[in-house]
Amino acid sequence: MDAILTLDSVTKSFGGLRVTSGVSFSIDRGSISAIIGPNGAGKTSLFNEITGYLKPDSGRIIFQGAEITNLSTREIVARGMGRAFQVTSFFPEETVLDNVRVACLSRMDLTRKSIKSVSRFTKATDRAVSILESLGLDKYAKRPAFELAHGDQKLLDIGIALGIEPKMLLLDEPTAGMSPEERLLTRNLIQKLWKEFNLTLLFIEHDMDTVFGIAQTVRVLQTGRLLAEGTPEEIRNNPEVVTAYLGEEVF
Numbered sequence: 001m002d003a004i005l006t007l008d009s010v011t012k013s014f015g016g017l018r019v020t021s022g023v024s025f026s027i028d029r030g031s032i033s034a035i036i037g038p039n040g041a042g043k044t045s046l047f048n049e050i051t052g053y054l055k056p057d058s059g060r061i062i063f064q065g066a067e068i069t070n071l072s073t074r075e076i077v078a079r080g081m082g083r084a085f086q087v088t089s090f091f092p093e094e095t096v097l098d099n100v101r102v103a104c105l106s107r108m109d110l111t112r113k114s115i116k117s118v119s120r121f122t123k124a125t126d127r128a129v130s131i132l133e134s135l136g137l138d139k140y141a142k143r144p145a146f147e148l149a150h151g152d153q154k155l156l157d158i159g160i161a162l163g164i165e166p167k168m169l170l171l172d173e174p175t176a177g178m179s180p181e182e183r184l185l186t187r188n189l190i191q192k193l194w195k196e197f198n199l200t201l202l203f204i205e206h207d208m209d210t211v212f213g214i215a216q217t218v219r220v221l222q223t224g225r226l227l228a229e230g231t232p233e234e235i236r237n238n239p240e241v242v243t244a245y246l247g248e249e250v251f
Contacts, residue, residue: 082166103163
């Protein structure tokens with residue numbers, strides 16, 4: 001298979017605390033996979049390293065055939081990587097449409113204050129509307145983003161990430177804080193977006209129904225190291241994983 005992302009012995013420490021420790025794996029282009037682990041396992045730190053918010057102390061990160069280990073977040077985004085955060089990140093007073101349109105414009109190196117081409121603005125608007133339709137948020141397009149319910153705010157954050165036209169999308173706990181019904185809807189939507197936008201998708205998640213329901217490959221982090229990786233069934237039956245999660249009621 002064609003690997004879109006490869007991590008080679010990625011390590012990061014803060015003082016005496018090692019948040020990632022020699023993490024190595026490859027992700028196939030077009031796949032959908034999950035990273036799981038207890039709180040403090042290093043999942044978000046690893047996402048931060050992949051997306052340029054943290055620089056590894058050692059190791060290499062290869063994306064689309066080129067090393068991105070020491071690139072800025074902006075440079076990594078320009079190469080085709082998008083991310084939606086555990087804590088939503090948008091302009092609360094702006095409309096839902098404007099939030100996604102700004103992301104679409106940024107892909108074209110434009111801002112709302114320096115629109116040089118009406119045609120580009122129209123193109124960005126059309127794309128933003130299309131994304132909102134895919135997310136089921138088009139009915140809220142003219143409403144301020146802060147008025148959205150929590151679950152819809154999480155979807156808006158995904159929509160903003162889609163606005164930059166990523167080849168690979170990272171989602172940090174996309175169903176956090178949702179009701180069981182909302183989690184099911186979001187799980188189905190993630191699968192739909194993965195196919196519709198031809199994405200490689202990597203997500204962190206604590207809801208095991210979501211993980212085992214849609215991930216083709218599951219990777220388990222514990223104390224910053226990669227404990228196991230495999231199909232959902234292999235992870236379910238891995239003695240080390242089961243032992244690591246005793247009392248967590250993950251399975």
